[in-house]
Structures are given as structure tokens and as C-alpha cells.
Amino acid sequence: MAEREAMEFDVVVVGAGPSGLATAIRLKQLCAEQGKDFSVCVVEKGSEVGAHILSGAVIDPRALTELLPKWKEDGAPLNQPVTEDRFLFLTDKSSYRTPNWMLPACFTNHGCYTASLGNLCRWLGTQAEALGVEIYPGFAAAEVLYAEDGSVRGVATGDMGIGKHGEKTARYAQGMELHAKYTVFAEGCRGNLGRQLEARFRLRDGVGPQVYGIGLKELWEVKPEKHVPGLVVHTAGWPLESDTYGGSFLYHLENNQVAVGFVVGLGYTNPYLHPFEEFQRYKTHPAIRGFFEGGRRISYGARAIAAGGLQSLPKLTFPGGALVGDDAGFLNASRIKGTHAAIKSGMLAAESAFAALSASRANDELSSYPDAFRASWLHGELHRARNFKPWMVKGLYVGTLMVGIDQVVFRGKAPWTLSHHLADHETLVPKASATPITYPKPDGVLTFDRLSSVFVSNTNHEEDQPAHLTLKDPRIPIEVNLAVYDAPETRYCPAGVYEIVTEGGTPRLQINAQNCVHCKTCDIKDPRQNIVWVTPEGGGGPNYPNM
Template identity: 70%
Template structure:
């Protein structure tokens, strides 16, 4: 069918209206938009019609997109070969790579010849992935894709046989007390022959699908990092467009996985960020504070001093790689991009993988729709992935995170041997054994970390940071950070782990306060949430569940 049709509620007594599409795509990031564009390209080439819609929880396309980012153009070359002529914002080619091992006051650069290929960025571009995504959105709309920003998919819908039927958007205008307000609006059902889930790392619906269909029963546990990023305007004299700097070491201890990036983009701006693996064991560790400390290193502060911070954000990234990929398909749908975990942690790159898997999933969905099939398993998608260049790339990097989680020195040595000597083609495979939330030790076994107070020039606190992320939520709505058991934060997390949610959250959402009677309670400042998903991943009892807030809520990243 060429146009979506509006269906009045039938005899089911369900008052929600529904719309029918051939393919519904959840998430307007690089994966979802690439899938949508590819579907419309295939339809045009085959003189066929296919109806496609994209749901995006952000207030606009790109509002929730946060990445480093150095972009490998391989996938976008395949999707839109004339992207340059069409004005894609890949304007700053990488001009120089530096990799530094930091101590508290010193830095040792790795000679360029000694860098493994995964740290070389020749031919890549320093980009704002939010802006690239906005451009992809324009291409999708021009191709006839219907895009609905500000409409989060809140619920998976199923057919009677258990296959995925589509999704429903969340109800609007529910008050804090859970009751409808005068602004109440029912959610909408979107039915499809196939639904592609492209929500990014730790997708809210992807997590439910994982559990329902046991998609990760044959894979390693997925592991994550939290990436925290700031955009700075710096002194033009210090600015080198295309300079890419990565570091490892200080301020993290050698046993904690993590590292930094500092990318020079155009307009005298640099993107500076820090990634901490969420498998860390000390509950006193704060990724946000480690990032602030990192900026005080002589090698980093020299670029930033005298400059101005203009934006801030945070987002979890999947880091498990090939071995942690779940089964990608289930009756009626598929997981695409970082919703499945397609990120090459050794390269700190995922956008090319998101675009490529979006294309592969679209190919399978298009063929199925044209063949008159619906709600079966798109087996052609995982099969085509296995024969793609992306599989080869991820296979070479399959041991990276496992080695690095064994400590900086052993990890660096073994990754160097695997990548430099063998090009990743080694006869051994290492496996992840634990989920990140299992890794915290009780506070009694760990040493508190004293972090310096922010100076307001180079280092900052969480609240001033959240302010420049342009985060906003409708205040009169139920908190979208839900607790399975409201007693657990105080009785378990605070008593055993010294309240780690106050430290792993980069947005001051969680704080423990004293009641009048002297007892502790957890306050959830949900309006601060930047949708990074770290709490959903790292909470030691898995008691916190992130659900979608009212449409359009969250950060509004410009140029991130």
C-alpha cells in the first residue's frame, strides 16, 4: 500500500486509533533513518510502493543523538554515494591521529607506526552525529518516509500468534498521580508487517523483546560504557581542524576500563569526552567526576583554557561487540544498530555499523513485503550480516573489550599483539562472563575516591552541565525512572554499595536525602534525565527500569 490508512477502533473495545504501514521503524537515529531511506530506494528501483514511518522520541530528529564522533564513511558511501553533492555535514576530514598514555602529570605518545589500524582514522571525518542525523532525516522525508518526532514508542503490540504486530505510542497528559489531566490524549497504535527497533544502546523496547524472545540466550552478556561529552569553543590559535586525540590511563586506575577523546571540528570548536566501562567495581567511582578531572591534565587543559563550554551530554554505548550480539530477528521484527549492539569498541565507532545494519534489515524487510509475507522472521538480515564487511570488521575486534577489562597494561599488550601482528585474525576467542551490574563490590571492600571541587571554568558540576544540555520534561507526569521495589535503594544500594546511583548518573537525577525522622530516602529528579540509560544498566539489583517519558522530553542536543 502506498499510503497509511487510518482505522477506527474495532470491536476489541480498545479505544486507541491505529495506522497501518508496511514497515514501522522505532528510533530516528542513523540506523532507523538509513533503513527508511533504503526501503524507499528499493521501492523506487523496483517500481514498487512501500509505506514506511519512523517514530522518534526526541522533540526533533537529532535531538537525542550524542556521539564522539569520528565517522567512517564506508556505509554512507553505500547508502547515498553522492552524499557530498547533497550537502551531508561531513566537512572535516581527519588530518592527524595522536594516541596518548597519560599519567597524572605526563603523557607518552604512541608513535604513529606503532598504532594498530583500529586507531588510525585516515579517510574518516570528524562530525556532529546529531547534524548528520538531521541531514539523514531530510533525505528520508524527501524520499517519502513519514517521520513523527516527539512520539516515543512506549509498548510493543503482538498478534494472537505471539508475533510482533507493531507498537503503540505513549499516552500524553498523564499527571504525576497517574491520573489523566485535562490535556490527556490516548496513544496511537502503529501496525506493520515488520517493525524495526533502532532505539540505540539499551533500547527500552529492545530490552523487553530480548526477554520475551530470549534473544541473548546464545550470546555473551552485553557490556556497556558511559560516554560523557562536552562541546567547547576554543582559542583559534590552538585549533587544528581534523586533529584527533585519544588517551588511556589517568585519571582512571589501571584496572578500570576507559579512555578519552578530543576531536577538533570546524568553527574553532572541539569535542571532548570520556568513556568509562560500566563493568567497574568500586561503587565510589563517578564517571562524571573522572571526566572533569581528565580535563585538568596539562595535555588537555592547554587546548581548553581560555575557551568556553557550550554544550554537554551523556549516553551509554554498547561495547560487547560480536560475541554479545543477540539473535537479531523474531517473528515480525528485528533489532538494528546499537539496539542490538553493533558498535566496534576498539575503534570507538558505531555510526557506520548502524547505517550498514539499517540497510541490511531494510533489504530483508523489502523482499519480505514484496513477496507478500508478514510477521515471519527476516532471516535474510542476519544471513547477509554474516557475509558483510561489517561482520569481518567486528570479528577482528571480537576480543578487544575482554582483553581491556583485564587491565590497561595486559590489555594494551594483547590488543597490540592481536591487531598489529595478526590483524585480528587470531585462533582464540575470549568471552564476557558477567553483566555490568554484577561487577560492583560492596563499599566496605573499596576505597572512597576524593574528587576536587569544580572551578566553574574548566571543571563543572552536574546541574550546570544538565542546564546546557537543554534537557526538559513536562513536570506533571509520572517519573519515567521506575523502581520495581521502592525499598531497595535505601535497604540495599545505600547500605551495601554507598548509594552508587548518585555517582554513576551524570545528570543529578538520584540523590539520597534525610527525612525529618533521620531516615534516608531516594529522591528521583526525573526532569534532569538526559536519557543515557546508565542507571538501567548499572543498578546492582536491576531495580531501576527506564521507561519512555512523555513525547519530546529529554535533552535537545545541537551540534553534539
């Protein structure tokens, strides 16, 4: 193989989400303040900054204000403050609102904004470039590069124009090596390279498993009389069984737009549970469907959510780099928020990297980053929330009671810390022990199927490329997943990527990789961890507008 072209930077950031862009911005701010000129590069696998960004989102501006105090004057797209919180418990036909005075502080959103996180990242990208950050969208970091001493030396972007069978096509362009003194990984939840780094440097030794949810979201344009600007609605209960963790969000944005979504914890046990169908069923509830009457769906998307909290965070640093944002798992599940945590973690990593570069260090461990995190308000916030997810997986009723005691009585300072005992791929029961679930057919007005939903996610991949959804053992989907669990990958995937097709009486797994919205659920939930999500050709995947 010909030697790849290489570019040298002081810092390379992998991923142009809120944590990656905050890292780059803070580094350049410090350069301007202290008369330094460190080079910073951001690579982003999406076709543009924001293309792959999906979140509810209700955004706490605390970290953004620390990073860019004049964000309002400079036009950040946070225009709709939260005006009202509602929390509902749903049964199949009724709803019960929790009085706001009874809500734990984590469920109140005064001072926050309903917004598109994708649009906020687009704006952050312009701020970063104005400071001198080089941003390269459409280039997927596909490989970690290591120095002779084993430290991280940078990343290589994936080759373009490789055909399905590994051959070079007429579009072929070799990837580039991006060398750095420090590399910051900000890939988002279940990052492909972050997962490899966790294994190589044993970053999870002594740490409980990360646990996840899948979040599904639609953006609607509703009739003006149905729109309540700034209204935030969360629900628990129906349509999920009481032993399954999950719930919904419904956020009224500006311009008669409503973001509606559903989260299902990926520790669920019934292999017949279908998160996408649970989301569609939720919208039919009498307390919910009225918001959408006469409206139209604009977009759809899905992504996994790292929800384990403080006790699931890996070691954040390794020689030559660090993990930030959801690549580490900084989301606060109790608040259903991660943007402020992502931004703050990126700032802390940037400050550590800047100090190291100023001292002429390179490729060592940024030990001041985890120290700064432990001394920060972010650590305090995650510590107060640490027992939320472990309590809630014990069931809706027990979980609600205990979270109330933990958050209201003890104010997050209970003298105990609960643990996560099982990884999500370990929780499914065999089909013989499970009850099949019958879901209603979509009506095409309020409820939809997966393929029409993928269409409005603007997902596209170059079809003549190797599948980025790979199998360690091609026998397992039939001999284990189908035989034991009735092919759960055909249900937990929110994009219809996996199908069991029968040819000549013999079943096989068909992978429709072009449908993939990059949520990583299959990489997380597959019972034998046989499905491995790897980086596709840069620029592929969803192109989310206003998500």
C-alpha cells in the first residue's frame, strides 16, 4: 500500500458535535488570550457540521455561557425559552399529571431552551472557524494511529471509493493521516474509535458497564392553535410495561414546530419489544395525539444514548489523548440532557491540552483533565444524579418512589451509590420465555413505518462500498439470534437495516446497510456482540435538518 499523505497539527478533534467543537473553540480562545498559536483540526464524518446531530433538545445554557458569554448577541440559535413543564404518567386510556411542586429539580427546565442541537452545532462550527479552527466535514476518522511507544499519534481518515468487495473503484481516493500531539475523541455515543481505545488502554477496568437507551425522534410542523411555544412535556408509563425503562419527550420549539420522541432503555428483556413501534403507539395516546392533528411530519431520526452516568464513566485519558462528551458518557439521564455536559467536558479537556502544549509536552497523559472534572460543577451534577438510572431499571413504580426519595429527600446526596450489574446485550430472555407483542399498522398520518421514516431522515450511503455493519461470525444471526431470540435485530433497529429472508427454505440475515442512521443500537444490543458498527465512507448517513 502506498504511504498515505500526512498532515501535522497540535490537536486533532474527532467529531464536530458539541463536545468536539467546544474543545476546539476553547483551545483557540486560550491561544488568543495567551499569545500562542497551536493548530487545531476537527474531522467530522457527516456531510456537514450538524448532519448527524440528533437530540431532543432542551438545552441548559450554563456551559455555553462559560464558553461563549455573548452567545445571545452573536446569534446562537437558542430563541425559545422553556415556558412550562408538564410531567404525565400514562395508562392506555388516561393520563395523570404530577403537580409541579412535587417534581424533583431534575425534571424542571426553568432557564433552559427548546432548540435544534444540530443548528446549535452549525453555529458553533462558525464560531470555531472564526477563531482559526480547521473543520473537515465528510471525512470519517476510521483508524487510530499509534507511535512506537504505544501512545496515540493521531487518526487516519477512511479511504473513499472502495467497492463492495474491497476493490478500488474509479472514485478511489486514499485516506489521510492526521498527526497530533494530542487527539481528542468526541464521536458521540458508542464511538467506533472510542470503543477500541477503551479496550486497548483498559479504560473500563474497575468500572461498571455503560448502559444505553435508544432515542427516536420526529420533528413536526403543527397547526398554530396546537402550538404552545416553550412547552415541555415528559411522560412515563404506557405504552411500555412497568418493568421496562423508558419514556417520552414533547418539546414545542419556535415557528410552530414540535419535537416529539421516545426513549427505551436498551436493558429491556423481551426480544419482541420494538422501540420504533412503541414510539408510534405512544403518539396515539389521547393526551398526546391532539397536538399533531392537522400537522405534518418533517423529519425522523434515532440515536443511542449513553445513560450510565458517573459510575459508568471510563478512565478519560490515555497517552496522547482523551475522551469527551458522549464518547465517554457524560449525559445526565435524570435531566434528559447532555449538551451542557458535553460542552463542559470539551472545555476541560481543552484547558488540559493547552497547558500541556504550553509546557512543550506531547503524547503523554492529560492527567489534569480528569482532575479538573472531579473539581467541576459537572462532577457535582452527575454525582447527584448517579442513582437515577439504577433505580429506574427496577421498574416504574419502585423506581419512581426511590428516585423521589433520592432526589427530593436526600437531594442527590444519599449515602449510597447503586451499580449497573449487566450490560444491555446480556438482558434478553429466550423467545420461549417471552410474550410476543402485537403492534397496530401505521396510518401514514400520525403513525408511520420505518422505511418511510428513513426517507425523511435524508439518509444516503454510497451503495458500492463495503458494508459498515459487520459480523464477527456470519452463523450467529441464524444459529443463535433467530433460533433463541427470534431475530431481535429485526426489531431493535430503528431503520429496518436487518431482515430475515428465506431462500430455498433456508433463512439468512440480510443487512440493508444503506438504511443505517448511525444510531449504534445493533452494536450495543446484539446478544453475542457479533454485530460491529464500523465507520462507513465519509459523508454517508443521515442529513438531519433542524434536529
